[in-house]
Amino acid sequence: DAGITQSPRHKVTETGTPVTLRCHQTENHRYMYWYRQDPGHGLRLIHYSYGVKDTDKGEVSDGYSVSRSKTEDFLLTLESATSSQTSVYFCAISGTPNTEAFFGQGTRLTVV
């Protein structure tokens, strides 16, 4: 199995608080992605990174920011959590854009 770990696995937070999710990889892959998974929508891209300090927005980036200061870590921050951000968040990695993608176990976030 690819070495990719998400933390925390579960979190409940209050509306308006900042939240940071962490994705850690041991594969030295260049590309890292944050997706959210919601019923009826499938997985949607929030942000992605194509190298250290190189990031870009995805389809549903509003209310989220990311940082990548090291190859192995990609952080997703909800600046001020809202109930609409209750979701399951998945991190994924790949060596190149068109090679196999590996996914973390997911983080279930509930905003109350």
Next chain:
Amino acid sequence: KNEVEQSPQNLTAQEGEFITINCSYSVGISALHWLQQHPGGGIVSLFMLSSGKKKHGRLIATINIQEKHSSLHITASHPRDSAVYICAVSFPGGGADGLTFGKGTHLIIQP
């Protein structure tokens, strides 16, 4: 808009049956992925293909580039195959901006 459509959305079958899940997409792609997600679980990559056919155990994936269509087949299905199967594609131009996903097919195999 680049779309990925899967069918059926839900499928219930008896153990031993031959299963087919379909995926169609609207524009040219560079690669197509089939993924598996068990309830409450993570997402596992089953296949990545850009042409032809691939086989792994009881799973077979095919793609027809001209028709913009792919199928995932499961032979001799078993209750442990019960999961959500997700089709995803990457588009030409590098695809650095990730995958575009179908909404998944929820498969239940009854003993």
